[in-house]
Amino acid sequence: MFSSFLRLFLLVAFACHVVAEEKNEKIRHHKLKYQFGDRQPHFGYVKGHMASDHKKRHRVQETTVNPNGNNDIKLDNYVARLYVRNKLICSGLVVSNRTVLTTSLCILNVPLGNIELKLLDGTIHKIVNVTDGSEYAIHTASELVSLLILDKELPKTYIKPPPICPIYVGKSESVELWKWNNHKSLLVKKSVRQIDESECKQMIDDAEGLVINSALSCVENTRITQECEKTYGLPYVWKGHFCGLNILGHNCPKQSLADVYARLLQVKRYISRKLNEVRLSKLEDDLA
Structure with a gap:
């Protein structure tokens, strides 16, 4: 048996x-x-x-400006990836056909010659110089963003700059958080709430306010992982405009529901509008 x-x-x-x-x-x-x-x-x-x-499960969602117009702008195409030795270290925004905006932390102690910039279409470009990005952020946030200068001009499709926030986004407004999929090939978007400044300070252990200030904003990211996610340089979008640039990654250096962003702003246009508002208010006082 x-x-x-x-x-x-x-x-x-x-x-x-x-x-x-x-x-x-x-x-x-x-x-x-x-x-x-x-x-x-x-x-x-x-x-x-x-x-x-599974097209219904994995449909690519692209964000466009003026979707009914003849010259739609696919915002996804403005997001670039920064690689060192085939390893993704950061992301950034193409703001002209020769410059890319990213967080200053991404290029700290990294030789520019070692960085390759890859666009969403897979093309690779070299970086030859770096300068400050103060025209896209104000106050202390201007020190947190940098402009990367490319060796050659990008295709004509990038002549038109991306839409950057013309105003500060109200703290009660929801924003669209962007991150890469697992293959780092497509952008995944999710509508999230902004986190109040005091709540954010508590979440990231910044009770003294050494990090968080009015030039930065926090948004909710409920994706908890065992390690830091390198979402540095990825944007959040509000009403078809890039309005924030991630500066601390996700769950870095510890797990948290708060992601910290430098507020992006068309500084020259913003200041010009504010000066005009002051001028008009003064004119009204003189006429009163």
């Missing part, structure tokens, strides 16, 4: 081994077929297929 049981056990084990080998062979076949540019295959009750074939 024991020998019969042993034979049955070996037959079952061998059958399982054959099935496993057949499945592994299918996986190897699909990996060779879809080695680049697609998600890994998976198998279920239907024939083996790519996860990206």
Whole structure:
């Protein structure tokens, strides 16, 4: 009886081994077929297929300005990735066909010659210089952002600058948080609330206000991971405008529901409008 049981056990084990080998062979076949540019295959009750074939589940959401116009601007295309030795270290915003705005922390102690800038279309560009980004942020936030100068001009599609916030976003307003998908190939967006300054200070252990001030803003990010996510340089969007640039990553240096951003602003236009408001108010006083 024991020998019969042993034979049955070996037959079952061998059958399982054959099935496993057949499945592994299918996986190897699909990996060779879809080695680049697609998600890994998976198998279920239907024939083996790519996860990206689930179009309803993985539809790419692109944010555009003036969606009914003839010259739609796909905001996604303005977001760039910064790589060092094929490792993503940061992101940034293309603000002209020769410059990219990013957080100053990204390039701290990193030789510019080691950084490669990759656009959403996969093209790679070199960085030759860096300057301050004060025209895109005010007060202390201007020290937290930098402009990267590229060696060559980008295609004509980037001649038109991206829409940067013309005003400060009200703290009660929801904003659209952007982050990369797991493959760092597509941008994922989510509407989130802004966090009050005092609440944010408590979340990131900044009771003395050494970090958080009026030039920065905090938004809620409920994605908790075991390690720091390098979301430095990624934006948040409000009403079709880039209004914030991530400066501390996510869950860095510890887990937190608050992500910290430098407020982005069209400084010259903002100051000009404020001066005009002051001038008009003074004129009204003189006429009274």
